[in-house]
Amino acid sequence: MRRSRPFWRLTPAERQVWDAYPSGAWVDLRTGDAARDDPAGGAGWGRARTVRAELIVALLLGAHPARAGQVAGLRLAGARIVGSVNLSDATITTKLHLLSCHLSGVVSLTDATVRGVRFRGCDIHRIRAARCTVDGLFELDACTVRAGVRLDNAHVTGQLRLARSRLHAPDGPQTATESFKEDKSRPFTDAEKRERGWDQNHWALWAGGLTVDGGAFCRDMRTVGGLRMIGARFNSGLYLQRAVIKANGPHAVYADHMQASSVEFSAGFTAEGTVRMRGARVAGVLSFDMAVLDADDRCLHLSHMQVDELILRPSSARGEVNLGYTRVGVLLDHPEAYPGHVRLNGATFESLRGDMTPADRLSWVSRDPEGYRPQPYEQLAAWYRKIGHDPEARGVLLAKQRARRATRRVPGRIAGYLLDVVVGYGHRPWLAGVWFALLLAAGTAVFATHPPAQVGLDERRIFHPFPYTLDLLVPVSVFEQRGAWEPVGWTQWLANVLIASGWILATALIAGGTRVLRPSNTS
Structure with missing residues (x-):
């Protein structure tokens, strides 16, 4: 008996997709001409390459089941998909794999459970996958997303791949379902929302609470808009080598309380805006080796962190560095990592490595914008004593007393000058x-x-x-x-x-x- 189907009038392209789905076979609608197959111009592709989003949704929801002995799946290349692919709240047991396709609508996976999602070389308007569970791979390799990606509170059991992708923050106003629920007694201004990271239009990637069990590979990614990853967990690491993040507001990366086994902002990583990881936990290496950090105010906000090894060796940096109350196992740095003010109050470290001379270290602990702070001097002196460099430790403590002297009243300053000249505050008897x-x-x-x-x-x-x-x-x-x-x-x-x-x-x-x-x- 002939199976019923929800679409009686199918275009030739849709008929191929319908027939291929039960066996998971590929449907390739590309012409072989690179210019004509560029998905950025997919809006002009004709009827022969057009597939309605409703058909894709129907197939993934079981409209045409798999044949016995075969594994169903939707694999489509070079198609213009019109309409929104709305799979919210659905449970998808087959894989979705799109190659070099143009999607003019929204791909919605909100609260869905899917086996695996792969988009390679596609041009997509927007992806919404809040609270989605991906039991496998979530891939946006070399894709362009015009109005941002939402992955807040999603869970990816496999890898997250955004390598070579191009992400843009949303252009239009927020929808009612995505608006921030503010206190009506005291509405926040747009500037305050941007500062707190509440304005979704501000972010190319909105991924607070995201959990990725496999590695998150974002190498060579380009964004216009920041990455918001507050409370995200990357159990096998986050890798952003050579990525370029251009913030629309003050923050290029906003990742407070993030947890990761390792994080690579290295090998040409560029952030135009603040990289903020306040309260984050990195069990391995957090690397800014050969990164470019450019911010008008603060290029790195890494306070209250715990990190086993912190590599601060950017090729270029501009702005303040905040390491206040951070616990670092090994700090590997060089003087160019601190182009402006440095906040070190409360910071602790077990080992210091790199190209910093004792004079550089003294400059390092003395550049707090709020003035004299005794703890950084004591921490540095303790480390010098720990490695057996007592003369350097005495030099740090002498510099501490001289910095403290500037905060005292005139009698105290006079007594301080006398102690300094006569015995170097006891450190030069x-x-x-x-x-x-x-x-x-x-x-x-x-x-x-x-x-x-x-x-x-x-x-x-x-x-x-x-x-x-x-x-x-x-x-x-x-x-x-x-x-x-x-x-x-x-x-x-x-x-x-x-x-x-x-x-x-x-x-x-x-x-x-x-x-x-x-x-x-x-x-």
């Missing part, structure tokens, strides 16, 4: 020895030519300028020369200066030593 030697030499020379008068004349004494000067400098008289001789004339002032200098040197040594030995959290 040898300076006190230098000052002591200079004062001792000067006093010895002066008193050798201008000897003091003897105090008591009952016994004859021989004056020696060196022990006399030394006795003046030492706070407690050791050689009993200070009471036996009385300076005369202007040398009285020199004697008083030497006595005062001795007390100052001793006090500075004690204060500096106390500052070094006491717990750092009190400084």
